[in-house]
Amino acid sequence: MNQTGLHGTALRLHKTLARIWAPDPGWRGWLTTSNNNDIGRLFLCVATAFFVIGGLLAMLIRAQLATPGSAFMGPEAYNQVFTMHGTVMMFLFAIPFFEAMSMLLLPGMLGTRDLAFPRLGAYGLWVYIFGGTAVIIAMLMGLAPDGGWFMYPPLTSAAFSPGLGADVWLLGITSIEVSAIATAVEVVVTVLRYRAAGMSLSRMPIFAWYILVVSVMILTAFPPMILGSLLLEVERALDWPFFQVENGGDPLLWQHLFWLFGHPEVYIIFLPAAGMIATILPVMARTTLLGYGWVVAAAISLAVLSFGLWVHHMFTTGIPHLGLAFFSAASTLVAVPTSVMIFSWIGTLWKGRVRMELPMLWLIGFFATFVIGGLTGVMLAIVPFNWQVHDTHFVVAHLHYVLIGGYVFPMIAAVYFFQPLLTGRSSFFRLGGVAFWLVVPAFHVTFLAVHVAGLLGQRRRTWTYNEGQGWEVLNLVASVASFVMAIGFALVILDIAINTFAGLRGRRNQWNATTLEWAAANPSPNYGFASIPVVRGRYPLLKDPDLALRIAKGEGYLADTSRNRRETLIVATTTGEPSQVVVLPGNSILPFLLAVVTSTSFLAPLFKAYWLSGLALVGVIILALIWVWRLAPARTEGLVDAGHGSQLPIASETADPPGWWGSLFLLLADGVHFGSLLFGYAFLWTVAPNWPPPTYLSPELWPVVLAVGGAVALALAPRLMLRGIERGRVWPMLLMGAIGTLALGAAAASVMLARPDPASHAFDATLWLLAGHVAFHAALTLIMLGYLGLRRIAGHSLRVGEARIVGLWADFTAATSLLALGAAWLPGAFG
Amino acid sequence: MSNILRLSLPFTVWIIGFCAVYALQGIACSRHWPPGLDPRTALIAAAALFTAIQGLVLWRIIAAPSRTSFVQATATILGAAALGAALWTSLPVLSLTVCS
Numbered sequence: 039m040n041q042t043g044l045h046g047t048a049l050r051l052h053k054t055l056a057r058i059w060a061p062d063p064g065w066r067g068w069l070t071t072s073n074n075n076d077i078g079r080l081f082l083c084v085a086t087a088f089f090v091i092g093g094l095l096a097m098l099i100r101a102q103l104a105t106p107g108s109a110f111m112g113p114e115a116y117n118q119v120f121t122m123h124g125t126v127m128m129f130l131f132a133i134p135f136f137e138a139m140s141m142l143l144l145p146g147m148l149g150t151r152d153l154a155f156p157r158l159g160a161y162g163l164w165v166y167i168f169g170g171t172a173v174i175i176a177m178l179m180g181l182a183p184d185g186g187w188f189m190y191p192p193l194t195s196a197a198f199s200p201g202l203g204a205d206v207w208l209l210g211i212t213s214i215e216v217s218a219i220a221t222a223v224e225v226v227v228t229v230l231r232y233r234a235a236g237m238s239l240s241r242m243p244i245f246a247w248y249i250l251v252v253s254v255m256i257l258t259a260f261p262p263m264i265l266g267s268l269l270l271e272v273e274r275a276l277d278w279p280f281f282q283v284e285n286g287g288d289p290l291l292w293q294h295l296f297w298l299f300g301h302p303e304v305y306i307i308f309l310p311a312a313g314m315i316a317t318i319l320p321v322m323a324r325t326t327l328l329g330y331g332w333v334v335a336a337a338i339s340l341a342v343l344s345f346g347l348w349v350h351h352m353f354t355t356g357i358p359h360l361g362l363a364f365f366s367a368a369s370t371l372v373a374v375p376t377s378v379m380i381f382s383w384i385g386t387l388w389k390g391r392v393r394m395e396l397p398m399l400w401l402i403g404f405f406a407t408f409v410i411g412g413l414t415g416v417m418l419a420i421v422p423f424n425w426q427v428h429d430t431h432f433v434v435a436h437l438h439y440v441l442i443g444g445y446v447f448p449m450i451a452a453v454y455f456f457q458p459l460l461t462g463r464s465s466f467f468r469l470g471g472v473a474f475w476l477v478v479p480a481f482h483v484t485f486l487a488v489h490v491a492g493l494l495g496q497r498r499r500t501w502t503y504n505e506g507q508g509w510e511v512l513n514l515v516a517s518v519a520s521f522v523m524a525i526g527f528a529l530v531i532l533d534i535a536i537n538t539f540a541g542l543r544g545r546r547n548q549w550n551a552t553t554l555e556w557a558a559a560n561p562s563p564n565y566g567f568a569s570i571p572v573v574r575g576r577y578p579l580l581k582d583p584d585l586a587l588r589i590a591k592g593e594g595y596l597a598d599t600s601r602n603r604r605e606t607l608i609v610a611t612t613t614g615e616p617s618q619v620v621v622l623p624g625n626s627i628l629p630f631l632l633a634v635v636t637s638t639s640f641l642a643p644l645f646k647a648y649w650l651s652g653l654a655l656v657g658v659i660i661l662a663l664i665w666v667w668r669l670a671p672a673r674t675e676g677l678v679d680a681g682h683g684s685q686l687p688i689a690s691e692t693a694d695p696p697g698w699w700g701s702l703f704l705l706l707a708d709g710v711h712f713g714s715l716l717f718g719y720a721f722l723w724t725v726a727p728n729w730p731p732p733t734y735l736s737p738e739l740w741p742v743v744l745a746v747g748g749a750v751a752l753a754l755a756p757r758l759m760l761r762g763i764e765r766g767r768v769w770p771m772l773l774m775g776a777i778g779t780l781a782l783g784a785a786a787a788s789v790m791l792a793r794p795d796p797a798s799h800a801f802d803a804t805l806w807l808l809a810g811h812v813a814f815h816a817a818l819t820l821i822m823l824g825y826l827g828l829r830r831i832a833g834h835s836l837r838v839g840e841a842r843i844v845g846l847w848a849d850f851t852a853a854t855s856l857l858a859l860g861a862a863w864l865p866g867a868f869g
Numbered sequence: 870m871s872n873i874l875r876l877s878l879p880f881t882v883w884i885i886g887f888c889a890v891y892a893l894q895g896i897a898c899s900r901h902w903p904p905g906l907d908p909r910t911a912l913i914a915a916a917a918l919f920t921a922i923q924g925l926v927l928w929r930i931i932a933a934p935s936r937t938s939f940v941q942a943t944a945t946i947l948g949a950a951a952l953g954a955a956l957w958t959s960l961p962v963l964s965l966t967v968c969s
């Protein structure tokens with residue numbers, strides 16, 4: 039083929055794919071799109087908007103603290119402002135921002151065309167936008183929460199925070215956590231299954247490893263927090279006394295649940311930034327990352343270690359010495375994997391030749407800042423020191439060194455680094471450099487002063503201070519410098535906005551990076567790659583500069599567009615062997631609608647409109663059923679031609695479709711949620727002062743028989759169904775499963791009927807939650823079985839994959855129901 | 870062992886052991902459980918048990934290597950690191966009083 043013919047093929051392919059992957063025309067396109075490019079961009083812009091809001095709140099704080107005895111804000115306003123600042127920054131900016139970056143970048147890095155569940159991504163985006171907006175609107179109406187970003191009861195219980203503020207926090211933030219979980223499931227399945235042909239685990243770009251680890255962390259850290267919020271909200275709304283000591287509750291339970299989430303949260307924020315650093319640094323140093331395997335091991339171990347530290351936020355709560363020593367030991371342990379990462383970065387710089395471009399500059403800003411933040415962190419892990427500075431501005435300074443130095447700076451580096459890929463344009467003027475030199479020095483001045491003020495005893499979360507304690511100059515300096523820093527951040531945003539709209543058109547891969555995302559066109563089109571690349575090493579572009587051209591010409595997999603639909607490749611997790619072809623869904627308004635009803639069901643309780651909440655929940659179920667129904671393909675295709683002479687099955691016709699993997703990880707989160715509930719129960723039982731309750735619940739014969747029988751039937755039904763599918767015999771098994779769920783529901787109801795007043799004691803309230811878990815999951819499984827029945831009635835033959843997905847949920851329901859009911863009856867059974 | 874399990878098991882065992890020993894401390898001190906055993910002995914036994922399991926995991930990783938060399942190398946690092954972590958976080962149990 040001659041040169042023009044060559045480009046002709048590429049151009050034709052591009053045109054067809056662009057049509058297949060196009061969003062709906064006009065503004066409607068934004069509501070119905072599910073492509074990772076569109077969703078990621080929206081996500082990124084919204085998260086940046088929240089950063090600006092959080093920053094403005096920070097300026098209000100610093101304005102108030104600039105002078106002693108300031109009358110700028112009263113204590114009520116100040117409490118709301120710092121609570122909202124912390125909440126907005128942590129929940130509405132930091133987490134969504136890296137999720138947005140991974141949505142935008144992962145498919146390119148992994149060599150696939152989109153994320154695993156595009157519509158789930160769209161759903162997550164809209165839930166986030168609605169929840170976040172609701173929280174901000176509440177703040178503007180003066181209804182902001184004011185109990186600090188960790189919302190400790192009893193301060194936040196109905197008795198001491200009677201207004202709506204705390205409810206806004208609990209419900210709004212929980213809806214955003216639901217969105218984060220949706221995104222995490224999407225990311226995990228993408229990284230494990232959606233990759234270029236031949237991309238084995240050891241060839242994955244390092245960022246994919248980091249984000250995989252972080253997503254699993256989200257799935258295990260958010261559920262305790264969601265449980266905590268649920269407990270506090272039902273305590274506030276219905277007076278179920280989980281945190282009220284008189285009735286068998288314990289406010290310390292909140293602290294445990296919160297920090298079980300809260301400490302991992304710190305690493306959930308830091309690890310994506312570390313992943314970005316490990317991605318950008320080698321390119322800036324014109325080399326490859328040193329010690330890839332060690333870094334992967336460090337990321338995995340850091341992730342798990344971070345779950346063993348939560349009590350170090352509770353060193354002043356009267357925990358026995360051994361407990362203190364325990365968590366102090368674990369806290370010092372995290373220095374090991376962190377050092378491995380830092381040495382890998384330093385070694386990478388060492389072996390390469392650094393070029394001083396803007397992304398590199400911000401990485402240097404990161405190094406300078408993060409090291410100090412890490413040191414003050416180790417200081418805080420030492421118990422006696424911690425006692426001294428607990429709740430002072432020293433802690434505030436430490437956490438900003440880590441959050442701004444360890445997260446914001448690397449993320450700015452990442453935005454500059456990936457800007458050519460995301461917008462197709464590169465820098466326009468040198469505004470970025472000026473901004474850098476405003477932000478970093480001003481940052482250090484601000485927070486060094488805050489460190490010192492803290493050591494001198496200035497308390498955090500306190501709206502003002504008196505003259506004559508030697509804090510005046512420090513606070514004034516901190517405030518003035520923080521305004522300079524804010525101007526610097528504003529310039530960064532301005533610079534990037536200007537570059538996006540008016541920057542120079544860049545050439546492909548302007549940094550000479552070696553990972554796949556840079557082989558896509560510039561800016562990357564919605565379909566990502568014209569054909570799915572074949573990779574033979576960790577750095578595909580390193581020795582193969584023509585790869586991009588060959589991909590564009592359709593020499594990879596799935597270049598055949600004749601099936602006229604969105605397709606990408608699924609590979610074997612370890613080896614990266616192509617194993618399935620997956621058909622991705624097109625544009626749809628469903629995710630948006632589902633997000634509307636989900637948010638309604640979350641926010642309606644704010645106005646005590648429980649009926650609306652229930653109604654919306656029914657809407658959620660109906661829309662979800664329509665969603666799944668429409669995704670299920672109508673006919674069986676068998677093997678299809680995937681290119682390179684390979685015939686692969688369609689994913690939905692296999693035994694492990696993406697939905698099975700998605701369910702597996704969603705159930706991981708669900709399981710942790712359930713485990714946290716058992717933990718809470720055990721905690722109250724061992725620690726709460728007003729235990730045991732007046733009476734325990736004694737098991738009766740019938741409920742026990744129903745529970746055991748129901749669980750067995752439910753666990754057996756899908757297994758038998760898998761055998762029956764080939765012969766088309768599924769009705770008896772569907773019926774058996776349904777009866778199982780009903781039996782479990784009845785057993786759960788018996789618990790509630792036996793203890794009709796959950797507000798009387800924390801034990802009774804816990805029983806209701808345990809029974810509620812059983813009833814909820816039994817209902818969910820019943821709906822799934824009903825769905826299979828409806829499919830059958832509509833004349834579709836059931837697929838093995840579908841049956842296995844329902845089987846997973848059924849197993850989970852059966853197992854956790856037995857545990858839940860067993861835990862409810864256990865103390866009564868032994869007197 | 871599957872490759873994903875090989876990479877995730879070592880530290881999962883660590884965190885379970887860590888939480889279990891901490892929980893046992895709570896129960897042993899406030900509810901005198903397990904009955905008839907002094908809390909310190911119970912804790913040392915538990916810590917020793919989990920450290921032993923941790924050693925077992927490492928041994929399984931080494932004794933039955935994965936066919937993927939990258940996974941094998943990374944899993945070995947993780948297994949050894951988790952064993953080290955288990956030893957380190959068991960130290961307080963040996964050196965401190967239990968319930969005060």
Ligand code: HEM
Pocket residue numbers: 093096097099100120121123124125127128132185186187188434437438441442445446484497498499500520523524
């Ligand atoms: C833009 C520069 C920033 C400034 C000048 C600033 C300033 C402050 C100050 C003075 C406080 C303490 C209020 C008090 O305790 O009385 C505070 C609290 C806090 N900040 Fe920032 N901050 C900034 C950015 C950020 C960022 C980027 C994050 C997170 C990613 C963040 C997270 C927090 C958190 C979690 C708290 C604790 C809130 C609480 O006590 O409930 N801040 N900030």
Ligand SMILES: [Cu+2]
Pocket residue numbers: 300301304347348350351
């Ligand atoms: Cu922590």
